[in-house]
Amino acid sequence: MARNETRRRELADAGLRVLARDGARGLTHRAVDGEAGTPVGTASNYFRSRDALVRGLVERIYERLTPDPEVHAELAARTPSRALFADYVRDIVTRLTAERDTTIALFELRLEAARRPEVAEVMTAFQRESFAGDVAFYLAAGLPGGAFEVALFHYAIDGLLLDRLTTSIDPDTSTDAVVDALVEGLLPGGSTA
Amino acid sequence: MARNETRRRELADAGLRVLARDGARGLTHRAVDGEAGTPVGTASNYFRSRDALVRGLVERIYERLTPDPEVHAELAARTPSRALFADYVRDIVTRLTAERDTTIALFELRLEAARRPEVAEVMTAFQRESFAGDVAFYLAAGLPGGAFEVALFHYAIDGLLLDRLTTSIDPDTSTDAVVDALVEGLLPGGSTA
DNA sequence: CGATAATCACTACACCCGTTGTGATTGGAG
DNA sequence: CTCCAATCACAACGGGTGTAGTGATTATCG
Known part of the structure; x- marks a missing residue:
């Protein structure tokens, strides 16, 4: 069997x-x-x-959170640009916000990883891989900088998701507006309004 | 008794x-x-x-995380500036990183708040108050913008703390460098390297 | 100083959980 | 078809947990 x-x-x-x-x-x-x-x-x-x-x-x-290869391919086909990266980030945020259960569970497991080395091991592997993918996309988009800048995005987006999925400090602000502001600010070479 | x-x-x-x-x-x-x-x-x-x-x-x-009035007063006495705000943020990050247990517990409770309305109630009150304090300081420092910009910082710093306190994607980067980059990028009017 | 009320240490109980073991069932290989 | 091995449903047990209850103690106030 x-x-x-x-x-x-x-x-x-x-x-x-x-x-x-x-x-x-x-x-x-x-x-x-x-x-x-x-x-x-x-x-x-x-x-x-x-x-x-x-x-x-x-x-x-x-298994569930590895990015959809189709979407990925579609994005990769487009002309590298700042707007392209913004779409990329927005897609991630949309997906994770929609999969509320998975994302909350992910936060639970991150906390669990802080305690149990075996969980940390699998968790680290997952995060590193995901991070490396993001960096690769970032570089492919021809954007200035690299791992450091992408890490900034990771931090900001994790915090944004946590806010959105739990008690929010600013529930009335559109999530997309936040993402736009992050792209504007954290990408080198942005306007400085 | x-x-x-x-x-x-x-x-x-x-x-x-x-x-x-x-x-x-x-x-x-x-x-x-x-x-x-x-x-x-x-x-x-x-x-x-x-x-x-x-x-x-x-x-x-x-009780424990309401900002130390002394430090707050000391900072408020200084000349409002971008660097002042950077110090303010850095102080928060340093404090929360040092109080590892409290901060991790805080994340646990935020997740708990997503489930139990009664926890959410106290949690919301705490976060709102803390957020309002940050906005007030931000405005007092004479910086452009307001609540929206401070919210961005909140997201980024929460994510940064979570990264630092659990499995980090980028353990070798100095936390201060990240904070500096965030201030640089998320504060309107920064240099655009 | 005595009355009073809350704290404190400790106990008891009902419930739920993780884990293990044991036949019955099932589907594919020879 | 027959046998075999893994899956599956189910039961049982030892341990831990939430909660409530009970005197003894102790600090405070009239």
Whole structure:
């Protein structure tokens, strides 16, 4: 009997929903079964321990958040420019805001990584890869600077997402306007209004 | 017998340490007692339920993170300028980085606020107040713009702190350099290198 | 100084969780 | 078709957790 990867994914997705909705405290084997609609014990069969469950969730996030190659290709085909990069950033923000559960779960796992080295390991790999991709795109767009500038964007966007997904200090401001302002300010060579 | 506020604070501080070290999952009455060195049952006496405990932690954070009036006054006495604001931001980042436990606990509570309205209430009050203070300082420094620009800083700095306190994408870059670049870019009227 | 009320240490209970084990079921290889 | 190995559903247990309750202690006030 083949390893049932589909069901494993479903369970992991259910786990991410639970993690987003109920927090680390609510993430239990039984809760995952409840969310996935599987009989009690199923999650426990697929992820033999709670650590294994968390690791499974990180790997699933890794799978879900790697950028869509189509969108990526489409963007890469366009003429490199400042506006192109703005679109790139906006796409990321839109996607992560839409996938609220995944993004909140991601924040939970980042905090978990601060405590558990094994989680940190998978997490670091994911972040580094994602970061490297962003830098590559940035350079391909012919923009000045490099890793340092992209890191600035990462910080700002993480903070923006956290604000948007939790208690916001400025809920009335359009998210796009914020992204535009960030691109304007953090990209070298911007207007200085 | 008077309400023992000192002990209540000690318990809350212990709770914040536990929350930072073990996460929401590890935050239990008994763990708080263990951390505080008080007999089992003490935390449960002071915070009658787990919800009450969490609320107590938020209130304690509120207490601990309100800016030091001395430092604030000292800064306010200086000539308003771009460099002054940079120092202001740097002070905040330094303080929050040093108080690692508190800051991580704060992130935990922000995620918790996304789930529990009662936590969100206290959290919103705290953030709004802190934000208003920053805006006031920003305006007093005679800098162009206002709430919108300060919000940008908030996002960027939250993201920076999260990066610094968990798995960093760019651990070798100096935090001060990042802050400088943010001030340079996000403050209207900066150089455009 | 005595009354009073809250703190404090400690106990007890019901509940839930992680983990492990055990047959029944299932689908593919020989 | 037959056998085999992995999946699956389910049960059980040891441990930890939230919560409430109970006297003893102690500080404060009339």
